[in-house]
Amino acid sequence: MKISYEWLKDYVCFDLSPQMLAEKLTNAGLVVAGIEPVEDDYCVDIEITANRSDCLGFIGIAREVAAMTKGNIQRPELGIDISSVSDDVSQFIKVEVKEPILCPEYTARVVRNITVKPSPEWLQKRLKCIGLRPVNNVVDITNYIMMESGQPLHAFDLDKVAGRQIQVRKAESGEEIVAINGARRVLFHDMLVIADEKRPIAIAGVMGGKETEVTESTKNILIECARFEPRQVRRTSKSLGIVSDSSCRFERGTDPLGLDYASKRTAKLIFEHAGGEICKGVIDVGAVRNEAKKVVLRIDRLQKILGLEINRDVIPDILTRLQFKILNYVDNFIDVEIPSFRGDVSREIDLIEEVSRMYGYNNIPTKTSISIRGSKKSKYETVEDFIREILIGLGFYETKTFSIVNYAFLGGGNLWISEGEEAVEIVNPLRQEESVLRTSLLPSLIRVKMHNANHGYEQVKLFEIAKVYLKREKLPHEKNCLSLLEAADFFEGKGIVQLLLKNLKIHAKCEWVNFNETRLFKNERAAKILLDGKTIGYLGEASKELGFKTLCTLLELDMDALVEKANFDKKYRTPSPYPMIMRDFAILVDEGIAWASIENCINNLEISTLKEVHYFDIYRGKQIPEGKKSIAFNVSFQSHDRTLKSEEVDNESDVILDALYKKLGAELRKQ
Amino acid sequence: MIEKARSFIECMYGMSVPAFFITNRKLFIMPEEIQDTQKIFHDEVARIKTLSEAELLKVKYLGRTGVVSELMKVIPKLPVDKRASYGKQINALKDEISKILADHINRLSLEKKSSYKKEVFDVTLPGKLPCIGKKHPLTQTIADIKDVFARLGFEVVFGPEVESEYYNFDALNIPSDHPSRTDFDTFYIKEDVLLRSQTSTVQIRIMEKQKPPIRIIAPGIVYRPDTVDARHSFMFHQVEGLLVDEGVSFADLKGTLYQFIKSYFGENVQMRFRPSFFPFTEPSAEVDISCSLCSGKGCSVCSYSGWVEILGAGMVDPNVFEAVHYDAEKYTGFAFGMGVERVTMLKYGIDDIRLFYENDMRFLSQF
Ligand SMILES: [Zn+2]
Numbered sequence A: 001m002k003i004s005y006e007w008l009k010d011y012v013c014f015d016l017s018p019q020m021l022a023e024k025l026t027n028a029g030l031v032v033a034g035i036e037p038v039e040d041d042y043c044v045d046i047e048i049t050a051n052r053s054d055c056l057g058f059i060g061i062a063r064e065v066a067a068m069t070k071g072n073i074q075r076p077e078l079g080i081d082i083s084s085v086s087d088d089v090s091q092f093i094k095v096e097v098k099e100p101i102l103c104p105e106y107t108a109r110v111v112r113n114i115t116v117k118p119s120p121e122w123l124q125k126r127l128k129c130i131g132l133r134p135v136n137n138v139v140d141i142t143n144y145i146m147m148e149s150g151q152p153l154h155a156f157d158l159d160k161v162a163g164r165q166i167q168v169r170k171a172e173s174g175e176e177i178v179a180i181n182g183a184r185r186v187l188f189h190d191m192l193v194i195a196d197e198k199r200p201i202a203i204a205g206v207m208g209g210k211e212t213e214v215t216e217s218t219k220n221i222l223i224e225c226a227r228f229e230p231r232q233v234r235r236t237s238k239s240l241g242i243v244s245d246s247s248c249r250f251e252r253g254t255d256p257l258g259l260d261y262a263s264k265r266t267a268k269l270i271f272e273h274a275g276g277e278i279c280k281g282v283i284d285v286g287a288v289r290n291e292a293k294k295v296v297l298r299i300d301r302l303q304k305i306l307g308l309e310i311n312r313d314v315i316p317d318i319l320t321r322l323q324f325k326i327l328n329y330v331d332n333f334i335d336v337e338i339p340s341f342r343g344d345v346s347r348e349i350d351l352i353e354e355v356s357r358m359y360g361y362n363n364i365p366t367k368t369s370i371s372i373r374g375s376k377k378s379k380y381e382t383v384e385d386f387i388r389e390i391l392i393g394l395g396f397y398e399t400k401t402f403s404i405v406n407y408a409f410l411g412g413g414n415l416w417i418s419e420g421e422e423a424v425e426i427v428n429p430l431r432q433e434e435s436v437l438r439t440s441l442l443p444s445l446i447r448v449k450m451h452n453a454n455h456g457y458e459q460v461k462l463f464e465i466a467k468v469y470l471k472r473e474k475l476p477h478e479k480n481c482l483s484l485l486e487a488a489d490f491f492e493g494k495g496i497v498q499l500l501l502k503n504l505k506i507h508a509k510c511e512w513v514n515f516n517e518t519r520l521f522k523n524e525r526a527a528k529i530l531l532d533g534k535t536i537g538y539l540g541e542a543s544k545e546l547g548f549k550t551l552c553t554l555l556e557l558d559m560d561a562l563v564e565k566a567n568f569d570k571k572y573r574t575p576s577p578y579p580m581i582m583r584d585f586a587i588l589v590d591e592g593i594a595w596a597s598i599e600n601c602i603n604n605l606e607i608s609t610l611k612e613v614h615y616f617d618i619y620r621g622k623q624i625p626e627g628k629k630s631i632a633f634n635v636s637f638q639s640h641d642r643t644l645k646s647e648e649v650d651n652e653s654d655v656i657l658d659a660l661y662k663k664l665g666a667e668l669r670k671q
Numbered sequence B: 001m002i003e004k005a006r007s008f009i010e011c012m013y014g015m016s017v018p019a020f021f022i023t024n025r026k027l028f029i030m031p032e033e034i035q036d037t038q039k040i041f042h043d044e045v046a047r048i049k050t051l052s053e054a055e056l057l058k059v060k061y062l063g064r065t066g067v068v069s070e071l072m073k074v075i076p077k078l079p080v081d082k083r084a085s086y087g088k089q090i091n092a093l094k095d096e097i098s099k100i101l102a103d104h105i106n107r108l109s110l111e112k113k114s115s116y117k118k119e120v121f122d123v124t125l126p127g128k129l130p131c132i133g134k135k136h137p138l139t140q141t142i143a144d145i146k147d148v149f150a151r152l153g154f155e156v157v158f159g160p161e162v163e164s165e166y167y168n169f170d171a172l173n174i175p176s177d178h179p180s181r182t183d184f185d186t187f188y189i190k191e192d193v194l195l196r197s198q199t200s201t202v203q204i205r206i207m208e209k210q211k212p213p214i215r216i217i218a219p220g221i222v223y224r225p226d227t228v229d230a231r232h233s234f235m236f237h238q239v240e241g242l243l244v245d246e247g248v249s250f251a252d253l254k255g256t257l258y259q260f261i262k263s264y265f266g267e268n269v270q271m272r273f274r275p276s277f278f279p280f281t282e283p284s285a286e287v288d289i290s291c292s293l294c295s296g297k298g299c300s301v302c303s304y305s306g307w308v309e310i311l312g313a314g315m316v317d318p319n320v321f322e323a324v325h326y327d328a329e330k331y332t333g334f335a336f337g338m339g340v341e342r343v344t345m346l347k348y349g350i351d352d353i354r355l356f357y358e359n360d361m362r363f364l365s366q367f
Helices: A018-027 A058-069 A121-129 A137-149 A230-240 A245-252 A259-274 A299-306 A314-321 A348-359 A379-393 A407-411 A442-454 A490-503 A559-565 A595-603 A646-664 B002-013 B019-026 B031-046 B051-062 B067-077 B080-117 B137-151 B201-209 B250-265 B318-323 B340-348
Strands: A002-004 A031-038 A041-047 A094-097 A105-112 A154-157 A165-170 A176-178 A184-186 A192-195 A200-203 A221-227 A283-285 A294-298 A325-330 A333-337 A404-406 A434-437 A461-470 A477-486 A510-514 A521-531 A534-542 A553-558 A581-590 A610-619 A628-637 B162-164 B188-190 B193-195 B214-223 B235-246 B271-278 B281-290 B307-316 B331-339
Touching: A018 A031, A018 A041, A018 A058, A018 B271, A041 A121, A058 A137, A058 A314, A094 A105, A094 A283, A105 A165, A105 A259, A121 A137, A137 A154, A137 A245, A137 A259, A154 A200, A165 A221, A176 A200, A221 A259, A230 A245, A294 A299, A294 A348, A299 A348, A299 B250, A314 A325, A314 A333, A314 A348, A348 B271, A348 B281, A379 A461, A379 A477, A379 A490, A379 A559, A442 A461, A442 A477, A442 A553, A477 A490, A477 A559, A490 A521, A490 A534, A490 A553, A534 A559, A553 A559, A581 A646, A595 A610, A595 A628, A595 A646, A628 A646, B031 B051, B031 B067, B031 B080, B051 B067, B051 B080, B067 B080, B137 B214, B137 B235, B137 B250, B137 B340, B201 B214, B201 B235, B201 B318, B235 B340, B250 B271, B250 B281, B250 B307, B250 B331, B250 B340, B271 B307, B281 B331, B307 B318, B307 B340, B331 B340
Parallel strands: A094 A165
Antiparallel strands: A002 A041, A031 A041, A105 A221, A105 A283, A154 A221, A165 A192, A176 A184, A192 A200, A294 A333, A325 A333, A404 A434, A461 A477, A477 A553, A510 A521, A521 A534, A534 A553, A581 A628, A610 A628, B162 B193, B188 B193, B214 B235, B235 B331, B271 B281, B281 B307, B307 B331
């Protein structure tokens, strides 16, 4: 809300520069976003939090200033006795409220024989200072009083109100109205309107209609001062796309006891500046006076919540200055009556906040006495940090990319979902092209790679740890994934996976299976990775379709599976003091025999002295028959309790060769 | 007089001078003094290390006003019978000095020449840098925040990003007609399922499962349908904190956050608490720190106020405790939340939030 520094002085006496005022308001929770000099005045822009509708008027802000400065608030005198001037208002207008829940109170006053003309200079100046455009004396005065009191008002040209009859009713679907700002709108049956005998003449609480607006030729006016249900106003304002100073105030709730003052004050000002006569009385439909709310505040509770020893006289003093009424104060208990304009206060904790706000947050001590407590790092965090450190050490840069992605782009990278399975979709995306939650991180990494390639960085090494979202019954399954991209071949990529598995001490059975089900990877140069039979990731060389200039390998791993299997228990084992003996082998096998089956075949022999099987070369060529390949590897043997004899190792080697021959048809390659 | 002459010669040669050289005016130079000169010369030659030292010594002994010519000058003044033998001795000395010095000069200049040809090991050439990667700056910030709070006993917890309305709104005391629930402010997946707009959801999930005392921080991604510009992103990161126990007060909240602010932004930073409004805390506060760019004098970053907002906080609203069946009379607690991008931008002077998600190497490599 924008206020004028000079205008505010009408309601409260203070000796503060605009900057000092701004600081005080900010410290009380009314954040000043800016101060702008306007002629010989200042426009102070205050951000009012959603709960403080009472501060959407000068008097509300003056109340805060008075409480802060221990000053007094001055309400303008209503002055003349406006009740005995002319004929009774009921002779000129009838009001019927058909929706008392949506419009709990509606009041109408009539002023006759007025002269519509420009407002006096001072009034125009004040409105301009806070960014309002002066229109004419009647409209300006309704705006002026709305700004003063926070209560929106509207003036109709009484002679244009058909049948001199006001109805507050639901709109009929298809009814139309042209609002004062010129916007034509078709109304729906769930909207509330002010109507005359024939048609809607205002959208309740939002904006008046063009047809009944006050113009230079207007002689008689009807001043509407009413209360509308906040939700109703918000919905209507949103769906019609019309936001006004009035709708903003009704949306947040207005003071149920504020109508009379605003209505009288408007009539008086119009009488003073537009002449004419004020009709006697007011039409007031729905006025029900609820009993004021009462709340008990316990002093010890307040001290406990705030961590503050506070003088017992300070509390009632602060509350009184904010115009709360102290009904009773005995020992630990203060009975407080809540003023009608503070709809946001209804509980003890609300009063505690009021006291702390005025006492000053910065006067509450800063304690560092919370008890000692240990905290433990979760296994997930430990694994994530560990992997991140390794990858950074290997030269990978970490990225962060958006989890809301383009559907078409995602289509190429379906790893964790099968053909035809859907991604989680957003109903109200910002852009239609980006409307689904990703099911793989790789497409995003590919984009990052391309972005950097366009800036001359071809050899990037990237990784990201983030979630993919897999559609389920109610909430999706959010799977943590590690995705990685580097300018390298398949086996360099596989090396990284094996390095991670080894260092996370994951001993579960790991299998690598050819994988050709995604367009991201080059055919025949990709694999699915399984751990104990469960898919934990995909690795492949980037498909030519991706258009990279260099060979590139892509990896996506299920982080949650790694976390589950990771093992950080460490036990030291004394190395064997006996020598290790190695034997090299070069065997001829069919092209179709995978290394894994050779390795498994040897390991399955359960040779107790076997330490490690180590692949080192594959050869196809001249001396090798068609359809065969030569695989070279070595096997190391070691015992923990003795020195192995050469013959012993030779025997085991024969056992190995024998098994390889029988199971896989492997022959020792003759030199 | 003698002293004066000595100091003059010392100035000329920059070294101590044999006594005879000074007493030569007495005209009593004896053969022993020639031997002394010879001895001193040998001492001095032995100390030569460089070519320039050798050349300096040549000037000293063989120069026009050098030691040898000074000795020569004495000859005409000697008794006639002594002149020949004395002259002979001086000439022998001169030849000896000349030869020795020539040898040295020759040797040293050869050494100098050969050292030009030898390859010089240039230790100032740049080293060969191994490549290491970098953490994303947002990860770094989250790690820094976790670090400070872990030392205060806070445990890190996570929660889902796709949430039900209950955890994102209802349980957090956000009224059913609150504007933040509209699809202008929240992404929806379907009825009752949305992308969380705040990490406060995790508070509820944890409190449902655990009894006090509770001390957690929850970092994570949140989503809001804001049009992307230099200050806004539809996806960003938050860190939420919650502490619930008996006897926890607003003063403890101030103390805890002050610890964090000092650790993260530095010892000299000032902190300011301002009243604010959040449905799930009461009293609520926004916390500012003194602007590090202008040290509180006012600049464009702090909108000329000297303060920048870094987090929202407050005492947990009793309605939130009611939602998770905690006894609000027995337990009190505080909660706080901060935007990771915002904190990172302030700390490193980054002026555009989009940079975090572009992942340009020229950006990433700076952290
Ligand atoms: Zn600044």
